[in-house]
Amino acid sequence: MQALALLKQSLFRWKSDGAAPFRLGQRRVFILPTRAGLLFAFTLFVMLIGAINYNLALGHALVFLLAGLGITGMIHTFRNLFGLFISPGRSLPVFAGETALFPLQLRNDRPSPRMALVLEADINHPVECSLTGNSATVVHLPVMARQRGWLELPRVRLSSVYPLGLFSAWSYLQPAMRCLIYPAPMRTPLPPLSPRANDGNASGNGGQEDFSGFRDRQPADSPRHIAWKASARDVSDRPLLLKEFSGGAELEWALDWALTEAGLSDEGRISQLTGWVLAAEAEHAFYGLRLPGHEIQASGGQAHLEKCLEILALFNP
Amino acid sequence: MSTPATQALEHRTTPWLFAAALVTTLPHVEHQPVWLSLLAGIMMLWGGWLWWRNQPLPNRWMLTLSVILASGCVLLEFHTLFGRDAGVALLVLFMSMKLLELKSKRDGMVIITLGYFLLLTHYFYSQSIPTGAWLLASIWLLTASLIRLNGGPGSSFKITLRYAGLITLQALPFMLVLYLLFPRVSGPLWGLPQDAYAGKTGLSNQMSPGSISTLVQSGEIAFRVRFDGDIPPKGKLYWRGPVLEAFDGFNWEPQAGKSSAERIEVLGPLTTYETTMEPQNQRWLLALDAPTQLAPEFALNGRLTATSRDLIVQRQRFRLAASLDYRFNVIESTATLNRNLHLPNGRNPQTISLAKRWRDSSENPPQIIQKALALFSSTDFAYTLQAPLLGQNSIDDFIFQSKRGFCEHYAAAFVVLMRAAGIPARVVTGYQGGELNPLDGFLVVRQSDAHAWTEVWLENRGWIRIDPTAVVSPSRVDSGITSAMATGEPLPALIQIRSEWLRSLRHRWEAANNAWNQYILGYDPKRQRELLSRLGIPDTDWKNLAATLAISCLSVLVAVTVWTLYQRPQRDPASKLWQKALRRLARRKVNCAPWETPLALINRLQTEYPALATPYAHVAAAYLKARYGREPADLNELRKAISQLP
Numbered sequence: 019m020q021a022l023a024l025l026k027q028s029l030f031r032w033k034s035d036g037a038a039p040f041r042l043g044q045r046r047v048f049i050l051p052t053r054a055g056l057l058f059a060f061t062l063f064v065m066l067i068g069a070i071n072y073n074l075a076l077g078h079a080l081v082f083l084l085a086g087l088g089i090t091g092m093i094h095t096f097r098n099l100f101g102l103f104i105s106p107g108r109s110l111p112v113f114a115g116e117t118a119l120f121p122l123q124l125r126n127d128r129p130s131p132r133m134a135l136v137l138e139a140d141i142n143h144p145v146e147c148s149l150t151g152n153s154a155t156v157v158h159l160p161v162m163a164r165q166r167g168w169l170e171l172p173r174v175r176l177s178s179v180y181p182l183g184l185f186s187a188w189s190y191l192q193p194a195m196r197c198l199i200y201p202a203p204m205r206t207p208l209p210p211l212s213p214r215a216n217d218g219n220a221s222g223n224g225g226q227e228d229f230s231g232f233r234d235r236q237p238a239d240s241p242r243h244i245a246w247k248a249s250a251r252d253v254s255d256r257p258l259l260l261k262e263f264s265g266g267a268e269l270e271w272a273l274d275w276a277l278t279e280a281g282l283s284d285e286g287r288i289s290q291l292t293g294w295v296l297a298a299e300a301e302h303a304f305y306g307l308r309l310p311g312h313e314i315q316a317s318g319g320q321a322h323l324e325k326c327l328e329i330l331a332l333f334n335p
Numbered sequence: 336m337s338t339p340a341t342q343a344l345e346h347r348t349t350p351w352l353f354a355a356a357l358v359t360t361l362p363h364v365e366h367q368p369v370w371l372s373l374l375a376g377i378m379m380l381w382g383g384w385l386w387w388r389n390q391p392l393p394n395r396w397m398l399t400l401s402v403i404l405a406s407g408c409v410l411l412e413f414h415t416l417f418g419r420d421a422g423v424a425l426l427v428l429f430m431s432m433k434l435l436e437l438k439s440k441r442d443g444m445v446i447i448t449l450g451y452f453l454l455l456t457h458y459f460y461s462q463s464i465p466t467g468a469w470l471l472a473s474i475w476l477l478t479a480s481l482i483r484l485n486g487g488p489g490s491s492f493k494i495t496l497r498y499a500g501l502i503t504l505q506a507l508p509f510m511l512v513l514y515l516l517f518p519r520v521s522g523p524l525w526g527l528p529q530d531a532y533a534g535k536t537g538l539s540n541q542m543s544p545g546s547i548s549t550l551v552q553s554g555e556i557a558f559r560v561r562f563d564g565d566i567p568p569k570g571k572l573y574w575r576g577p578v579l580e581a582f583d584g585f586n587w588e589p590q591a592g593k594s595s596a597e598r599i600e601v602l603g604p605l606t607t608y609e610t611t612m613e614p615q616n617q618r619w620l621l622a623l624d625a626p627t628q629l630a631p632e633f634a635l636n637g638r639l640t641a642t643s644r645d646l647i648v649q650r651q652r653f654r655l656a657a658s659l660d661y662r663f664n665v666i667e668s669t670a671t672l673n674r675n676l677h678l679p680n681g682r683n684p685q686t687i688s689l690a691k692r693w694r695d696s697s698e699n700p701p702q703i704i705q706k707a708l709a710l711f712s713s714t715d716f717a718y719t720l721q722a723p724l725l726g727q728n729s730i731d732d733f734i735f736q737s738k739r740g741f742c743e744h745y746a747a748a749f750v751v752l753m754r755a756a757g758i759p760a761r762v763v764t765g766y767q768g769g770e771l772n773p774l775d776g777f778l779v780v781r782q783s784d785a786h787a788w789t790e791v792w793l794e795n796r797g798w799i800r801i802d803p804t805a806v807v808s809p810s811r812v813d814s815g816i817t818s819a820m821a822t823g824e825p826l827p828a829l830i831q832i833r834s835e836w837l838r839s840l841r842h843r844w845e846a847a848n849n850a851w852n853q854y855i856l857g858y859d860p861k862r863q864r865e866l867l868s869r870l871g872i873p874d875t876d877w878k879n880l881a882a883t884l885a886i887s888c889l890s891v892l893v894a895v896t897v898w899t900l901y902q903r904p905q906r907d908p909a910s911k912l913w914q915k916a917l918r919r920l921a922r923r924k925v926n927c928a929p930w931e932t933p934l935a936l937i938n939r940l941q942t943e944y945p946a947l948a949t950p951y952a953h954v955a956a957a958y959l960k961a962r963y964g965r966e967p968a969d970l971n972e973l974r975k976a977i978s979q980l981p
Contacts, residue, residue, distance in 0.1 A: 065451075
């Protein structure tokens with residue numbers, strides 16, 4: 019296996035493509051016959067024997083025309099990938115256990131279309147796209163996010179059998195792209211409010227009473243607050259809507275590593291903190307985060323949430 | 336836009352595959368049994384119906400069952416599953432049944448590959464120009480189906496067809512190179528199935544009353560001839576086939592056993608020519624009487640008929656020479672002479688007694704011959720294709736009762752008369768005359784030119800040709816069968832054409848066919864060697880041939896690759912105009928570096944060449960507007976600004 023990997027390494031010249039856009043030159047487009055191509059070649063061989071045996075002049079012509087067709091098809095399959103521009107995009111963070119999407123922009127600089135391009139970052143989830151002449155499109159490559167931290171885009175195989183299906187051309191893309199994977203949130207009740215925040219003017223169960231509008235549901239939100247009717251009215255595939263209540267802004271939590279359940283592993287604790295951070299944000303509360311070696315002052319809002327989640331994603335206990 | 340990649344067959348690809356199946360099986364309807372066409376048609380209709388209604392395809396065991404049943408039917412019909420016709424029948428059935436199993440792209444690939452294979456099977460039956468055209472059209476359609484199959488719904492009908500056309504066009508040079516240079520092997524590699532050459536018509540080696548008049552009703556071409564010099568007069572164009580010596584009272588057959596070698600005295604100049612024989616599944620070559628030079632694979636059989644060791648099963652070309660003026664076997668063996676005096680006992684008594692009376696009244700054989708010919712030239716005798724049936728004494732019936740017959744009747748009656756009068760005589764079959772195609776100078780001889788005449792042996796003169804038909808109907812020999820026959824005769828429509836422009840149309844079509852046969856279908860190892868030596872590769876051993884082939888294929892490959900991959904640099908019209916402005920600037924010894932932006936250039940001009948700065952600032956502003964703005968009218972502004980440059 020080791021030897022095979024080394025061979026592949028030297029044959030396909032695997033190396034990172036960096037973060038800049040790049041063009042598929044002829045040195046990195048590979049081509050081999052497909053199974054259908056081998057069947058086609060075998061059929062041609064049988065036909066040639068038949069044409070010779072029965073002395074069919076037109077049979078010879080047919081076999082030679084088909085052989086020419088195969089070779090021409092090979093050139094056209096190569097052309098389908100050759101000269102394609104690829105620009106890495108920026109992927110949005112997801113939670114562990116979800117699917118990370120890596121956007122790649124494919125640009126076709128020539129007037130003829132490029133059809134049936136298949137991209138595989140994950141062998142089980144190939145994605146197909148086509149480009150008309152002089153156009154660009156963004157392909158989102160799905161990769162399963164299994165654990166928190168940075169998820170590097172694995173080597174992507176871009177392949178195509180268009181137009182004749184007799185040859186398959188492929189190229190390996192290794193743009194330097196990574197996606198931040200937040201820890202999977204664990205839904206547990208929030209710890210008691212921090213004594214500093216609970217200084218009298220907060221309404222006890224505020225954040226639950228005055229309806230103030232809708233917002234998109236996030237994974238850690240409690241299903242109790244989903245606005246089913248409002249969600250049903252919206253036919254697009256946006257996340258479900260959540261009823262938002264005002265009055266919670268005065269609450270403040272100090273989410274401390276020390277407050278997490280002692281019996282949990284480090285990862286479990288990080289998950290619990292993640293759940294808390296999301297829950298606190300859902301309450302529109304102020305919350306701070308304290309991890310061994312890290313401390314974030316209490317605040318609220320999307321930017322604060324992302325900061326906290328990033329700390330949690332990259333935290334090394 | 337991206338979608339998950341899938342191997343499932345897209346719904347709207349199916350009609351393409353049906354079309355592919357249809358064009359590859361349809362031409363077989365002409366020669367396959369009716370039940371087979373019906374069965375295949377029903378399968379296709381069923382598949383089409385299921386597709387139309389979007390209903391599930393039949394399951395696996397049902398398909399297996401129908402394949403077994405259909406193979407059984409083929410076995411019953413052809414008594415085998417192998418061989419040419421049965422194989423084709425099976426392929427057609429498999430093709431129509433595969434349409435009921437279209438689930439994935441792979442099934443589609445199988446259909447197309449099978450279709451390509453089926454195209455080959457058409458050439459078992461015909462290799463004519465229309466078949467060749469059908470080949471190109473079918474390949475185009477099959478390739479378009481392949482593109483549609485692999486390209487998915489994104490490739491529209493028109494784009495798919497155009498792309499398939501381009502790929503087919505680019506494949507043509509490969510075909511040409513391979514066709515000319517691929518080492519040709521002649522002849523079958525192994526024994527062919529028995530039905531390989533079924534259904535070829537032509538002269539047979541038997542003659543009975545009516546056999547030639549049946550053959551004459553076919554307008555098919557038997558062979559084509561090109562003379563090196565002038566074409567001899569029609570009356571001398573006797574193409575010699577089998578010589579029939581044995582007569583049983585009804586049938587004429589060749590005599591078994593060898594004769595001694597021919598001795599021919601050439602009395603006139605040689606006529607050289609090249610003949611292209613259509614396959615007739617027989618051994619003899621129809622050479623002009625009397626053949627003096629033959630192709631190496633032929634030999635004379637002792638009766639001046641050129642015969643080959645092998646059956647002529649393909650169209651073949653031979654170079655031959657003949658002498659129209661000759662003397663043949665002045666010294667003949669007594670065995671042969673006796674054989675040619677033999678008559679079956681007890682048959683045709685009236686004819687025999689008539690001949691005996693002639694012999695008794697005059698001793699001179701030429702006089703007897705004249706008497707017999709005079710008998711036929713009397714007005715009672717008619718030359719017709721519609722001769723009545725003859726009884727046990729066929730010659731008596733013909734001479735004394737019906738008096739209506741075709742060349743075989745006259746030849747047979749004449750030979751019987753001669754033999755009864757003691758003159759050795761025999762029947763010669765072959766073709767007579769032919770029609771010149773003025774377009775390509777080939778003389779076309781058809782089955783309708785089939786003929787039978789006679790030879791008699793006279794002392795000191797050898798075998799001489801006597802054609803009794805020439806006496807009955809002189810125009811048959813001088814100008815061909817069409818003018819010799821009354822209009823009601825059942826001649827093929829093709830040769831009956833008397834209208835001038837239709838005739839010239841037919842000549843054109845036949846000249847095209849002949850060129851196709853001679854230069855495309857007739858490209859054999861011999862022609863290949865000739866071509867290569869003309870190209871300057873005289874010593875055609877396999878190394879030279881392989882090198883030539885490899886170099887030619889590589890050049891074509893490079894050419895097609897460059898054609899496919901080369902991109903004409905597409906420049907934006909605004910950039911083009913900007914480059915023009917920069918060229919003007921360069922004439923004033925100011926160069927713009929490739930990395931210098933228009934505005935940086937203007938800045939530099941303002942300090943270094945203030946006089947140029949203002950007009951170029953206008954141009955730069957117009958350029959930036961045209962290049963990055965949205966209004967097409969900005970281009971005109973740029974043009975104006977450039978025209979105002981100093």
